[in-house]
Amino acid sequence: MKFAVIGAGFYGLHIATRLKALGLEVKVFEKADDILTFASGNNQFRLHLGFHYARNFRTRQQSRDGYFRFLERYGKLTEVIPENYYMVPQGDSLVDFPTYKLIMMSSGLDFVEKELPPEITHPCGSVLTAERVLMIDRARQHFHQHLPDTIHLGEVASVTMADGHVEVNGETFDYCIDCTWGHLIPDDKFFFESTILLYYRKKNQAAPSRAYTFVDGPLCSLYPTENADIFTLSSVPHTPIGQHSTSAEALHTIASLSSHDINLKRLLMEKQLMRYYPTFLDDYEYVDPQLCVKTKPFGHDDDRSCYVKKYGRLIKCLSGKVDNIFYAAAEVMALIEGADE
Numbered sequence: 001m002k003f004a005v006i007g008a009g010f011y012g013l014h015i016a017t018r019l020k021a022l023g024l025e026v027k028v029f030e031k032a033d034d035i036l037t038f039a040s041g042n043n044q045f046r047l048h049l050g051f052h053y054a055r056n057f058r059t060r061q062q063s064r065d066g067y068f069r070f071l072e073r074y075g076k077l078t079e080v081i082p083e084n085y086y087m088v089p090q091g092d093s094l095v096d097f098p099t100y101k102l103i104m105m106s107s108g109l110d111f112v113e114k115e116l117p118p119e120i121t122h123p124c125g126s127v128l129t130a131e132r133v134l135m136i137d138r139a140r141q142h143f144h145q146h147l148p149d150t151i152h153l154g155e156v157a158s159v160t161m162a163d164g165h166v167e168v169n170g171e172t173f174d175y176c177i178d179c180t181w182g183h184l185i186p187d188d189k190f191f192f193e194s195t196i197l198l199y200y201r202k203k204n205q206a207a208p209s210r211a212y213t214f215v216d217g218p219l220c221s222l223y224p225t226e227n228a229d230i231f232t233l234s235s236v237p238h239t240p241i242g243q244h245s246t247s248a249e250a251l252h253t254i255a256s257l258s259s260h261d262i263n264l265k266r267l268l269m270e271k272q273l274m275r276y277y278p279t280f281l282d283d284y285e286y287v288d289p290q291l292c293v294k295t296k297p298f299g300h301d302d303d304r305s306c307y308v309k310k311y312g313r314l315i316k317c318l319s320g321k322v323d324n325i326f327y328a329a330a331e332v333m334a335l336i337e338g339a340d341e
């Protein structure tokens with residue numbers, strides 16, 4: 001059997017790896033000039049365990065399972081974060097600290113309750129977690145090495161369903177797996193959200209290198225990256241720029257964002273973090289924005305779980321987090337195995 005996989009983000013690359021391991025013929029199409037350059041290379045690089053999702057059981061379960069499977073198969077593409085704090089700020093969080101701990105414990109998530117680090121001044125309940133950071137450069141090297149002669153740089157302009165096969169750019173395949181996170185073939189149950197994260201460099205070398213995540217609700221986080229001195233600042237209310245019904249509109253929005261717009265976002269995001277970490281700007285300096293697009297399901301505020309859908313010979317994967325790649329691959333295999341045509 002011959003497979004076309006469209007999109008060389010974590011989903012396309014992992015699914016292609018699994019299909020090749022079965023001895024199947026696979027061709028990955030990627031429109032950018034390298035792999036892992038869109039959402040998979042522009043996010044907060046958090047290998048989630050579930051602590052971010054106090055209000056969504058399905059997402060928490062998929063994260064916990066995906067985290068351990070990711071460590072088993074791709075552990076070298078992650079790094080430990082020695083002090084990874086999740087904090088529940090009094091008065092600001094949608095859940096109180098005892099409820100938060102109960103939700104995590106009942107989902108089988110282990111943590112260590114810990115006093116607040118000294119730079120955090122707002123009263124918060126706080127736990128240390130084992131969440132890790134994703135190493136994107138290492139991931140690029142890994143997939144280039146493990147998928148030789150499989151990745152083809154070039155845009156897919158047409159996918160045509162035919163009797164018993166599918167045509168991608170005029171070439172015949174048995175199945176096509178759309179791993180473009182909804183950009184190629186739109187889905188009326190999902191919308192696009194243009195986003196901004198901010199990169200900061202640690203300027204005070206004596207300052208601690210911690211990960212800080214404030215939950216639950218319209219809060220913010222500062223998280224390490226693969227570069228030891230660089231961190232991302234993300235904010236639930238301020239990271240979204242706009243909601244769009246088409247990919248083209250979302251991409252146009254991030255491409256045309258002015259430095260004035262970016263500076264306004266920056267002021268809001270810094271102010272939000274400094275409510276909890278007042279000396280943040282003594283320890284870190286602003287570097288650059290990171291602009292990207294999220295694909296989100298309508299109507300489920302906190303749902304980042306994975307959806308896999310089949311339309312004849314076309315299978316589509318949509319997921320709000322990297323750790324769901326195993327769930328997606330299993331669903332793809334099950335849909336092919338159970339196919340009745």
Ligand SMILES: Cc1cc2nc3c(=O)[nH]c(=O)nc-3n(C[C@H](O)[C@H](O)[C@H](O)COP(=O)(O)OP(=O)(O)OC[C@H]3O[C@@H](n4cnc5c(N)ncnc54)[C@H](O)[C@@H]3O)c2cc1C
Pocket residue numbers: 006007008009010011012029030031032035036037038039040041042043044045046047048154155156157179180181183184195196197239292293294317318319320321322323
């Ligand atoms: C701001 C932000 C923060 C996030 N933070 C996290 C986080 O901390 N942890 C986490 O796990 N997840 C996070 N996510 C979500 C995560 O980035 C996505 O769930 C994941 O990257 C989706 O992977 P993918 O392979 O489906 O999509 P992508 O990585 O976007 O890959 C799709 C690929 O398809 C290609 N493509 C599109 N159209 C075509 C075409 N016509 N022809 C050929 N190729 C095409 C694109 O160029 C792209 O390379 C975040 C996302 C955003 C935007």
